[in-house]
Amino acid sequence: MFDAKELARKAVEAKSKALPTYSNFHVGAALITESGVIYKGANIENSSYGLTICAERTAVFQAILDGERKFEAIAIAGDSEDFLPPCGACRQVLADLCGKDLEVILTNQKGEIKTFRLEELLPFSFGEEFLKP
Numbered sequence: 533m534f535d536a537k538e539l540a541r542k543a544v545e546a547k548s549k550a551l552p553t554y555s556n557f558h559v560g561a562a563l564i565t566e567s568g569v570i571y572k573g574a575n576i577e578n579s580s581y582g583l584t585i586c587a588e589r590t591a592v593f594q595a596i597l598d599g600e601r602k603f604e605a606i607a608i609a610g611d612s613e614d615f616l617p618p619c620g621a622c623r624q625v626l627a628d629l630c631g632k633d634l635e636v637i638l639t640n641q642k643g644e645i646k647t648f649r650l651e652e653l654l655p656f657s658f659g660e661e662f663l664k665p
Contacts, residue, residue, distance in 0.1 A: 534568070536607070536635075536637050539570070539606075540609065540639035542562035542570055542572060543560045543561050543572075543639060544609045544639065545562075545572065546561060546562055546572035546573060546574050547559060547560030547574060547611075548560070548574075549574040550587065551574070551575070551577060553577045554577050554579070557610065557612075559575040559609070559610045559611070559616065560574050560610075561573040561586075561587035561590070561591045561606055561607065561608050561609075562591065562606065562607045563591040563592060563605070563630075564603065564604050564605050564606075565595060565600045565602060565603055566603065567602075569598075571595040573587040573589070573594060574590060575587045586619060586622050588625070588626060589622055592629050603629075603634055604634070605636070605637055606618075606636055606637065608636070608637070608639070609639045612641075613640060613641050613642075615638035615639070615644075617638060618636065618653070626654075627651075628660070632650050632654070632657065633649060634649070634650040635647060635650075636648045636653060
């Protein structure tokens with residue numbers, strides 16, 4: 533079992549690696565696998581805004597490249613004073629690659645946390661079940 537506060541702390545650490553050239557809004561994520569390995573990600577912006585990648589997807593793609601396929605939770609930290617949920621694109625990627633039962637831990641600048649299941653943040657989602665005949 534993982535420690536949600538420790539995972540949130542890792543997301544805050546990852547936030548310092550962000551490259552938010554245009555928005556100046558830093559986001560960090562920490563994704564933990566079932567085996568306990570933690571992958572960190574940060575948002576990286578591009579002048580062609582549509583090519584920007586979020587922290588959550590950076591962490592997930594890095595884990596996938598390392599051969600990981602089973603995940604327990606992701607923590608997300610941003611520059612806002614409030615809790616920062618994943619954007620819609622990240623919710624879809626997380627649902628497809630990590631599963632709808634993924635625990636999503638949000639942390640604010642006070643170090644408080646809120647926890648959700650991904651399915652709560654993305655109800656009635658599109659998935660592979662719609663692609664099979």
